[in-house]
Amino acid sequence: MSDRLGAALLQACRQFSGAVALQAPAAQVSYRALADQASAAAAQLRAAGLQADEPVLVMVSNQPGDVAALLAVWLAGGVVVAVHRSTPQALLTALQQRTGARLGLDWPDASAAPALQRWAATPPRPRPLLDSAAFIIFTSGSTGQPKGVVLTHAAFGGKLQQIDGLLQFQPTDRTLLVLNLSFGFGLWVALLTLLRGGTLVMAASFDAAGFLATLARERITQVGLVPTMMRMVLTDPSLAPAIARVVQQGSLRQMLIGGELLGLSLAATLRQQFSGTQLIDIYGLTETSTCDFFAFPADAAQRPGCIGRPSPQVQHRIADAAGAPVAPGAVGELQLRSPFLLAGYLDAPDLTAAAFQDGWFRTGDLARQHADGLVELMGRQKELISRGGHKLTPVEVEQALSAHPDVAAAMVTGVADAVLGERIHVLVVPRSGTALTVAALRQHLAGRLEKFKHPDAWHVADALPLGRTGKADRGALGALIAAGQTRPLDP
Known part of the structure; x- marks a missing residue:
């Protein structure tokens, strides 16, 4: 895989040119068309004066054009700032001002011309933090001010390789995207599907009945979810026949779940109801390029409720307030170190420094490690x-x-x-x-x-x-x- 996400995606588009890359209720986009559309939009961005490592606001709501817009920004050398289309104007303005973005790209329909918005003519001041950056992802901060997490192509792309080594995405996969592209979870599920030549079936919103119908109708092989979505599915008794149809069909290979604690009861019910589907519980943070721990079925059977073991090249420790490792089995803060960590928080060097302790990223989550090596979360230090x-x-x-x-x-x-x-x-x-x-x-x-x-x-x-x-x-x-x-x- 190239160390630039745009180049890697373009390579995948060439390799799988005739296959369907993106599918939505009213559109299908081949890999060849995705490359052509993104390349044309990239030329438009360059003509508008986009400079290397310059932020671009990209409006997203799980439409095929959203993926073309992401690829276009990278091919033009820019940094993606994905923002949901429902974001209030006041917040959108604040994000534009904080990032210094001069350009915004809104392109829900990739077959139509992209809407390019201009806010300023003067290029923003250089920011060394944005060198080779792929994303600025805004996530909630303990001060109440959303933090701009800067992730480089090398960090996010490197983590994608580690995830793929564990999950083995395939060209035959049909991945249902119900997670939004403005969040790290949705981004890696979408990008890894495309890098491996699968089809990304895009859903603009989630409702339990529609979700189950799509799983069956589209013969979905894998899906990324947050536990809340599956609680909605399982608490509606009228959906039992729809669940049975999905199970009987047998296409759903793996269910990737994360973003919040799964919980013992929900995990047990999911494994019972969706027999034949591998349930994989994933723990990770935006700041770490996501996916730091995976709890596979064998891990869950060995120690129910654990978050499993770290992904390749991710080191972890459980430390006390002074940063000293705690005794085995004791509770402390889970801290991480890897090549995939954030470059920093946008325009917040003090906040960036405070996020690390002796080179380890502080997750703010309390955890303990058992003698078998499995890690269990015990709560949150932060008030999120x-x-x-x-x-x-x-x-x-x-x-x-x-x-x-x-x-x-x-x-x-x-x-x-x-x-x-x-x-x-x-x-x-x-x-x-x-x-x-x-x-x-x-x-x-x-x-x-x-x-x-x-x-x-x-x-x-x-x-x-x-x-x-x-x-x-x-x-x-x-x-x-x-x-x-x-x-x-x-x-």
Whole structure:
């Protein structure tokens, strides 16, 4: 594989030129057509003045043109910043300003001309961090400000090779893409399918019945999922016949699941319901180019609930707060080292430095390693909420809510949920003399946060709960919610 993703994909397009690369409900794109479309768009980007290692915003929503746009940016020498089409304009503007992108590419229909947006004529200042960068992927940060994770072609492409060595993608594979291309999980599933000559069957959204119908109709051989999706499938008893059809057909070779904790109950039910399909639980972070641990069926049988063993060339340790390795079986922070780590956080050298301890990347996850070598996650150090496979921080939701003129204070916490993993609960304190409603606050958030970051449950109080030190205490809020001692906000 070339050390540049664009060149590697172009090589695959030549090798598998007559095969179907991309399939959507209203379109099919061959590898030959994908190469032609992307090459033409790359020429358009170069003509617009795109310089090497310059960021380009690429709008995505799992359409065939999205893949052509990614390839076009790489062929033109740019850096992909994938942004979902549903992103509010205010956030889109903020991303454009943070990245310094002069150009944006919106190309849902690869058979039509791409829409090229220009925001500025002057090239951005050089950023050494972006040398040979493939992506800037924005992910939630503990400060509430999304972090721009810079990943190079060598890092992400190198990790793809390691993943492929374990999962053995094939030209005969038909991969269903329900994960979005703005996230690392969706990107590696899509790219590895194409690099190996398979067909990427693209779904713009997920619904349980449609998902099962697509698995059967399209004879899908593998799919990447977050556990929440499969909870939705398994909690609807009316879908049992559709599950049976998928199993009877026997095409589904492997189910790749990650993005949040799988859980013992869900894992056991999936293995029972989807007999004949290999369930592989995957742990990884955007900052590490994803996929650092794989729990194959033999690992899960040996130690249910584990995240398995590290992927090739990934080193790990479990350390205490001082960075010293803990005793075998003890709990500490899971830290990683590999050739596939991020180049850094965009324009945040202090944040980048803080993410490492003695050269090891700090995941913020608590773990322990058993004598058999298998690693088990024990919880999170950070306050990230994991909702439906998406990770977000309480702070970013609190900041958005606090921008409302009638909100005096807001506190957000995650509460365990059988379907979504966690639901977002918020407690708001109204300003004196005002009357807040859920509808008003939802409208306020619509232009400020992606929909998956909107609260699921709303509570109201005269003040934020305090802990023993007299400070606002998120844990105290969780305890009040669990005890049913909060008041609901008026709808």
